[in-house]
Amino acid sequence: MRIHRAPWFWAWVAAFAAFLATWSISAGGGGGAALAVAALTFASFSVLTGLGQMLVITMGPGNVDLSIPATMTLAGTLSLKLMGEMTGPVWAIMLAGLVSALAVGACAGVVNFALIRLLRIPPIIATLSASFLYQSLAIWSNRGLRIKPPAALAEFATGRAILGIPNLALVALVISIGFWVALNRSGFGRRLSAIGQNPRAARLAGVPVARIMGTTYVTCAKMAALTGFLLACFSGGAALNMGAEFLLMSIAVTVIGGSSIAGGDSNVPGIWAGALFMYLIVSMLNSYGLGAGVRLLSTGVIIIAIVAVASGRKAQA
């Protein structure tokens, strides 16, 4: 396998280039490690939402989950509220928080899929309208007040236990490996790709389309919920607008990473490249002192360039 043919190759090149460009102007040269730590930390959130979104997008045209921000907010809000009210051993509180966040995610996923499957609403409309429901629930449940996470959880989320690597990055890495195995080495992954390539052929070949789709939407919502939980612990509490940037981010990292927006073809390493790139490009443009307008413009142009280069490669292959 020639590595420059890999769908994620150009995204990684771009991420490294952005890193080096930012590092080269860092004061005293010691900024490289700090920049890498910051990039890994914040990319972890994008990776976790991106992995879920990637699975959904793999199912083919029209499949996208727009409820990710609202699910994040709802899961973060409810789980932190629960942990704030609990008393008892710290491990029990932390476990309850995590489990409740994942349960919120699972419920959101089931609702999303029920709207799509039972009411036959297109996924874009279904997940968008469901997101109003989740966001309203989050507002109603806590009126936007930030409840601090338990100290041990906050320490974990902001800590660097092994080799100075952020704990969050390790969590995201372990989950990514799980996703890679599921996509490339399991029946689930092959069926998912089959649906994305041709849902009719997949159904005729005996793929349980409804079950796979249901699992995918629930998984995506659970990933959003987990991200919301971790982000709330990381930043000292859940905020009502905490998920806002992850709607476009989760789609962007999927596409930049080389997964096909038409479905049926996805890859996990690209998600990391896309997430690191999206963080580093903003850091780079900030560090060079460009204003918000130029920054947004250059980000857009660079993303188009990467996608164009990557798809040009695909057309030749």
Added chain:
Amino acid sequence: MTRKGLLLTAALGLALGMPALADTAEKKIALSNNYAGNSWRQAMLESWARVTEKAVADGVVASADAFTTAENQATEQAAQIQNMILQGYDAIVLNAASPTALNGAVKEACDAGITVVSFDGIVTEPCAWRVKVDFVKMGRDEVEYLATRLPEGGNLLEIRGLAGVSVDDEIHQGIEEGVKAHPNFKIVGSVNGDWAQDVAQKAVAGILPSLPEIAGVVTQGGDGYGAAQAFAAAGRPTPVIIMGNRQDELKWWAEQRDANGYETVSTSIAPGVSTLAFWVAQQILDGQEVPKDLTVPFLSVTQETLDQALKDTPEGGVTNVDYSQDDAKKVIAESK
């Protein structure tokens, strides 16, 4: 003389104020709000509910209903205002999604004889009243404060708000004016924190490695705690960070003060400004002469008032104040 003048004003106010209760008792006021998705807006709606509920119970107005659009879109809010015209409200208090895009709907409301009072997110349509904030001064004051704290000057990091929003431009303009007046300060970096802790933290963490030593951080509110976290995570000394009245910012400040005598200042607009706009609308309906442009006072927390402010601010909320009818009269009188 001054005291006599005050008494006279008070007597005049009473004389004018008393029949006011009777005059607006049948009036219906609506709040048209474009966004509810953060803690500031939630506090704003709660203040509105608290103050107007009492006003309705006291018979000052007949009703004061709050409506929020789902999508923070000008088109949606224009439709909402048109509905309010049809529903026969006497006044619309407006926090607008856009300073210009709602002008058509606002004009329609004015033509229908409805009083429109915009606040926070104001509209430029001349027939509407504007309860506005001098954001340029807010930015200038930040640098003025830093100049008193750091007379020898130094490098500043600027955290801006949401790109493309007029408030962001105005605060930024004020900060630039301040830096021009104090040339020993230099803005060495600028990021967009979107008025959110986690976004600010993310952006600051990304630019810090490329920055020299930072003496002060100028902010727009809602981003100070995130900035502090980013400096701590990078292992850099904590600069003077201007805060924005959020409870987590105040709490962090109090902790730092107790640990190492940290000093700063915190300024923002009280979410209760919605209630000031409510009283202004009530005063207009009452037939008072009210100038079209009114300026809201800032709500500042200083080293001296920190403990009290922290006590009064709900856990995870924003420092707030509910305005009264007298506050509105005072603001109106000062603007004449």
